[in-house]
Amino acid sequence: xxxxxLQGADAITEAAIAAGCRFFAGYPMLPFTDLLxxxxxxxxxxxxxxxxxxxxxxxxxxxxxxxxxxxxxxTGSTGQGVALMQEAVAEAAQAEIPFVVFTMARGQQDYFQxxxxxxxxxxxxxxxxxxDVVEAAEHAQLAFHLADLYRSPTIFYGDYLIADTxxxxxxxxxxYGELPAKDWAVDGSRGGTGKSRLIWSWDMGKVNNRGRQxxxxxxxxxxxxxxxxxxxxxxxxxxxxxxxxxVVSWGTSAAFVDYVVEELRAExxxxxxxxxxxxxxxxxxALEEAAAKAKKVLVYEVNAGQMLEDVRLSISDRSKIQxxxxxxxxxxxxxxxxxxxxxPIRERIRQAIAEGD
Amino acid sequence: xxxxxxxxxxTTAHVQIATARVPLQLSNDHHLCAGxxxxxxxxxxxxxxxxxxxANRTIVTAGHGCYTGIVSYADIxxxxxxxxxxxxxxxxxxRVRPDAVVFSVQGDGDMVSEGLxxxxxxxxxxxxxxxxxxxxxVFADTGGQMTGATVLGQRTKTSLEGRDAExxxxxxxxxxxxxxxxxxxxVARGAVNNAGSIAQTKKFVRRxxxxxxxxxxxxxxxILTMCPTGWFMPTAEGPSYLAETIEDTFxxxxxxxxxxxxxxxx
Amino acid sequence: MTAVLTRGTVxxxxxxxxxxxxxxxxxxxxxxRMSERTNHHGFKLPELLPGCTACRAxxxxxxxxxxxxxRYDTPIEIEVDAGDVVVGAAGAGATGETH
Numbered sequence: 259x260x261x262x263x264l265q266g267a268d269a270i271t272e273a274a275i276a277a278g279c280r281f282f283a284g285y286p287m288l289p290f291t292d293l294l295x296x297x298x299x300x301x302x303x304x305x306x307x308x309x310x311x312x313x314x315x316x317x318x319x320x321x322x323x324x325x326x327x328x329x330x331x332x333t334g335s336t337g338q339g340v341a342l343m344q345e346a347v348a349e350a351a352q353a354e355i356p357f358v359v360f361t362m363a364r365g366q367q368d369y370f371q372x373x374x375x376x377x378x379x380x381x382x383x384x385x386x387x388x389x390d391v392v393e394a395a396e397h398a399q400l401a402f403h404l405a406d407l408y409r410s411p412t413i414f415y416g417d418y419l420i421a422d423t424x425x426x427x428x429x430x431x432x433x434y435g436e437l438p439a440k441d442w443a444v445d446g447s448r449g450g451t452g453k454s455r456l457i458w459s460w461d462m463g464k465v466n467n468r469g470r471q472x473x474x475x476x477x478x479x480x481x482x483x484x485x486x487x488x489x490x491x492x493x494x495x496x497x498x499x500x501x502x503x504x505v506v507s508w509g510t511s512a513a514f515v516d517y518v519v520e521e522l523r524a525e526x527x528x529x530x531x532x533x534x535x536x537x538x539x540x541x542x543x544a545l546e547e548a549a550a551k552a553k554k555v556l557v558y559e560v561n562a563g564q565m566l567e568d569v570r571l572s573i574s575d576r577s578k579i580q581x582x583x584x585x586x587x588x589x590x591x592x593x594x595x596x597x598x599x600x601x602p603i604r605e606r607i608r609q610a611i612a613e614g615d
Numbered sequence: 616x617x618x619x620x621x622x623x624x625x626t627t628a629h630v631q632i633a634t635a636r637v638p639l640q641l642s643n644d645h646h647l648c649a650g651x652x653x654x655x656x657x658x659x660x661x662x663x664x665x666x667x668x669x670a671n672r673t674i675v676t677a678g679h680g681c682y683t684g685i686v687s688y689a690d691i692x693x694x695x696x697x698x699x700x701x702x703x704x705x706x707x708x709x710r711v712r713p714d715a716v717v718f719s720v721q722g723d724g725d726m727v728s729e730g731l732x733x734x735x736x737x738x739x740x741x742x743x744x745x746x747x748x749x750x751x752x753v754f755a756d757t758g759g760q761m762t763g764a765t766v767l768g769q770r771t772k773t774s775l776e777g778r779d780a781e782x783x784x785x786x787x788x789x790x791x792x793x794x795x796x797x798x799x800x801x802v803a804r805g806a807v808n809n810a811g812s813i814a815q816t817k818k819f820v821r822r823x824x825x826x827x828x829x830x831x832x833x834x835x836x837x838i839l840t841m842c843p844t845g846w847f848m849p850t851a852e853g854p855s856y857l858a859e860t861i862e863d864t865f866x867x868x869x870x871x872x873x874x875x876x877x878x879x880x881x
Numbered sequence: 882m883t884a885v886l887t888r889g890t891v892x893x894x895x896x897x898x899x900x901x902x903x904x905x906x907x908x909x910x911x912x913x914r915m916s917e918r919t920n921h922h923g924f925k926l927p928e929l930l931p932g933c934t935a936c937r938a939x940x941x942x943x944x945x946x947x948x949x950x951x952r953y954d955t956p957i958e959i960e961v962d963a964g965d966v967v968v969g970a971a972g973a974g975a976t977g978e979t980h
Binding site: 617618619621622627628629630631633634635636637644645647648650651653654808809810814841851 | 889890891892893894895897899900901902903905906907909916924928929930931933935936937938940941942943944945946947948949950951952953954955957959961962
Binding site: 324326349 | 670671674695697700707
């Protein structure tokens with residue numbers, strides 16, 4: 259492939275197709291709509307199916323069905339629509355059905371939705387938060403791999419900046435390693451054999467092959483998430499090795515923060531940044547280490563303080579944590595507002611430094 | 616004493632004409648109430664699948680209700696799904712596995728209350744799936760509350776004096792709504808309260824699956840079942856209550872069918 | 882003594898029976914009636930009288946898969962005492978089947 263100037267929605271689409279996604283279902287809602295439209299055009303071209311569902315409930319349940327039948331399947335929406343999908347995501351986590359939810363948020367206010375989840379039971383969702391279109395083209399593939407690796411739904415956290423920005427990106431099919439065949443997926447073939455399959459979040463099994471039952475199944479799934487938490491944390495640091503001030507940000511905000519960090523470094527401030535790439539599992543240890551020598555840990559995100567809670571959970575000396583983000587929305591209610599800019603970020607950092615310890 | 620012993624097969628020369636061994640049913644011992652109509656409906660479905668020779672490519676999705684156990688009792692690849700969503704899950708399965716035979720089983724609460732949206736849209740799209748609704752007019756599994764299909768006058772725990780149009784509105788005839796949609800190729804309503812209706816219902820179920828095999832569009836069978844527990848009555852009164860009350864609102868019969876599915880019958 | 886023409890018979894797996902009584906009105910010749918016998922769950926059981934026509938209605942309606950049905954190659958005559966309960970009294974064809 260060759261690097262092209264691609265809109266985020268196109269880059270994600272091509273990446274998902276490169277990863278083998280052949281089923282997608284969605285309901286229009288900004289800024290997810292472009293992704294649905296691209297999938298609608300491209301999937302039939304590669305022998306796949308894209309359903310324009312009649313609701314978000316329908317979309318996620320169609321995707322759950324396609325995934326239960328063994329396909330690499332995706333769905334998505336924006337926060338308000340993903341809110342409707344919570345039951346199904348939790349159900350899939352407990353039933354161990356893998357698919358990817360592309361939540362294209364209107365900003366950064368859906369961190370809790372993805373990391374705490376609004377579904378039922380003891381479940382988590384691996385959540386990847388790319389910083390730009392280039393990383394999005396990688397995460398769209400990684401999300402499918404992790405979903406299949408752990409047989410669990412994963413979340414791709416994008417936003418309108420990812421969906422709408424055009425960037426030069428080469429969508430390369432990535433190989434994350436062999437995965438076992440999906441023998442558990444239903445295809446009808448075991449009917450009448452005495453060994454037919456059953457996918458059920460309660461795993462009550464067949465009469466002649468009792469499953470783990472709810473207690474056993476939910477303990478198994480909870481243990482799986484502990485395993486994932488230990489194995490799949492991802493993060494990135496920038497100029498942080500000797501930083502006195504560490505700015506923690508995530509997703510598309512990180513690009514703005516890093517820009518300011520670089521400027522301030524040039525002005526002699528010993529400042530660096532830390533970015534969780536997986537919102538869940540949150541890279542707690544890595545953050546604690548990165549923050550160990552910092553005087554202050556400044557948390558910047560465009561919301562009322564959501565990742566802030568995970569930062570507090572990660573760093574034992576909470577007195578150094580200061581929130582420099584905030585709720586900020588533009589006139590339309592659908593995009594980040596005016597605090598997402600180099601100048602206000604810089605101003606807030608300078609103020610925090612000036613305030614002292 | 617006139618009573619005939621029934622513990623052993625007869626010694627007089629005979630032919631066995633009915634066996635309690637239901638094909639594809641992993642056990643006959645179930646936990647449903649005495650007098651429940653669901654086991655009879657399940658038997659018909661499994662017999663049709665076995666007779667059509669499609670067990671090894673059939674996938675069932677089942678919603679939440681007393682009938683959910685079909686996923687455990689049937690020797691068929693199965694997915695237990697969220698309340699109301701079976702037609703959507705079936706859609707996803709069938710779209711990625713078009714050669715599979717995909718059918719769903721839901722109660723009236725699951726389909727008419729929670730899942731009205733899903734069945735109507737699946738029908739509008741003409742999904743090539745078979746959707747079966749077991750209709751006893753009550754949310755039986757949760758103790759007996761009113762559903763979107765509860766008939767006027769029917770007593771439930773949330774309509775203790777009987778469903779009243781003023782207070783509770785009217786039941787929704789999903790089958791009749793589906794007949795209006797061009798994507799829906801087969802609609803029938805049967806019952807399991809007597810042997811004649813049972814035989815007719817089995818024909819409806821067979822035609823529904825044949826409709827799917829012909830790739831014609833969505834096929835739908837509603838099966839009225841007895842629920843003496845949810846109806847607050849002795850088991851022996853179930854069949855007559857069904858005939859006099861439920862069937863009065865939801866008449867038995869075939870409402871829509873492709874001509875060649877009927878012609879090539881049995 | 883009278884002779885009752887009997888075309889078939891049934892077996893019952895009584896441990897599965899839940900005493901729902903649906904077989905009684907379903908039986909077209911009316912040769913099933915509830916007895917005072919119970920299974921180990923405590924459910925009252927049906928019993929079979931002479932005159933079975935092997936119509937299979939009991940098998941069709943039973944929700945608990947209690948019945949196997951057999952048809953004799955040649956119908957037999959079963960002698961019953963004059964005082965015994967006779968077919969039809971148990972409500973033959975009482976289920977109002979139509980359609």
